[in-house]
Amino acid sequence: MASEKILEEIKSFRLESSTNLKKLDEKFLEKLNDMKSEHAKEINVIKNDCNELKKEQNEIKEKMKALKGKINEEPAEGGWTGAGGSQRKEIEYLVNYAKRQENKDRANRRQNIIIKGLASTSNSNDSKKIESELLETKFNLRNAYSNLEVLGKDKNVYKITIRNSEDKSSIMLNKKTALNGTKIFVENDLTESQARERWNLRNAVKPSREAGSSVRFYQNKVNVDGSWLAWDEGSQELIPTHPPNNNKIHQGKKITMMDHQ
Numbered sequence: 154m155a156s157e158k159i160l161e162e163i164k165s166f167r168l169e170s171s172t173n174l175k176k177l178d179e180k181f182l183e184k185l186n187d188m189k190s191e192h193a194k195e196i197n198v199i200k201n202d203c204n205e206l207k208k209e210q211n212e213i214k215e216k217m218k219a220l221k222g223k224i225n226e227e228p229a230e231g232g233w234t235g236a237g238g239s240q241r242k243e244i245e246y247l248v249n250y251a252k253r254q255e256n257k258d259r260a261n262r263r264q265n266i267i268i269k270g271l272a273s274t275s276n277s278n279d280s281k282k283i284e285s286e287l288l289e290t291k292f293n294l295r296n297a298y299s300n301l302e303v304l305g306k307d308k309n310v311y312k313i314t315i316r317n318s319e320d321k322s323s324i325m326l327n328k329k330t331a332l333n334g335t336k337i338f339v340e341n342d343l344t345e346s347q348a349r350e351r352w353n354l355r356n357a358v359k360p361s362r363e364a365g366s367s368v369r370f371y372q373n374k375v376n377v378d379g380s381w382l383a384w385d386e387g388s389q390e391l392i393p394t395h396p397p398n399n400n401k402i403h404q405g406k407k408i409t410m411m412d413h414q
Contacts, residue, residue, distance in 0.1 A: 258344045264315050265342035266324060270335065273309040277301075284311055291331040292324055312342060347373070354384045357391050371397045 271287065274280050280303045288294040300314040315321040328339045343351070350373055361377050362368045369376040374383050374397055383394040 255344060255346055259347065262342040262344065264318065264321055265312055266315060266321065267340045267342050268311040268313070268337065269309070269340070270337035271309060271311055273307050274303065275308045277303075280311065284313060287337070288324075292320075292327065294320055294324070350384050350386070353386075353389075354391075357384060358382075 268284070268287070271283055272279075274283065281301060284298065284301055285295075288297050297316055297320050298313040299316050302312045304310040304312055315324065324339060325341070332339065341347075354370070354373065354375055358366075358368050358375050358377055366378050367376070374381055374394055375391075376382075376396075381394050381396045382391040384390075385392045
């Protein structure tokens with residue numbers, strides 16, 4: 154009888170323990186779901202804030218474009234005073250604001266590179282492994298980046314932030330040799346303004362290149378038969394400019410404009 158009572162107590166204890174563990178599991182899962190929900194809400198708030206900021210910046214850019222041309226117009230009767238003076242100040246403010254935002258954007262992107270042609274993945278661990286192998290095997294760099302994003306609809310565009318400028322320069326200078334025979338492409342992370350400027354620059358010198366002229370690009374400049382030129386957004390044409398301050402350029406090393414930012 155005593156043994157049966159002990160067995161009953163053991164069964165009862167097991168049942169009670171199992172029930173308690175189940176309740177703990179349920180509470181843990183409930184807490185975990187609550188945490189996920191709160192985290193998701195925080196992420197959505199951040200995303201909404203970013204979207205609002207982008208929207209505000211785009212509105213200012215559009216407004217600046219619409220008003221920018223007026224800054225050089227002849228002033229109305231009475232000169233730039235009164236309402237006219239206020240309008241000019243507004244235009245100047247918007248132009249300067251856009252320049253500050255562009256410079257800030259460029260500074261934030263300066264250490265970034267864009268890599269295309271790697272394996273497609275949405276797994277963060279796989280993307281880190283793929284990127285690390287590329288930098289180590291092709292450029293002999295280890296632990297060289299501090300941030301990685303996989304972009305694009307097919308998740309095969311990698312944006313990474315290189316830790317120091319020396320490694321960034323090394324990658325851009327040696328990419329042609331290092332990636333020869335592959336379908337991998339490395340580019341600078343350009344702002345919309347930079348991309349448009351460089352497209353215009355390439356397009357403008359196309360006739361010279363087709364005519365057999367010597368054409369060398371460096372950043373936002375181009376050397377055509379020994380003369381350095383830059384794209385002028387205002388006049389929409391190439392204008393003379395000073396040579397870039399880079400010893401490799403003056404030593405005759407052929408560098409394309411995508412080698413440096």
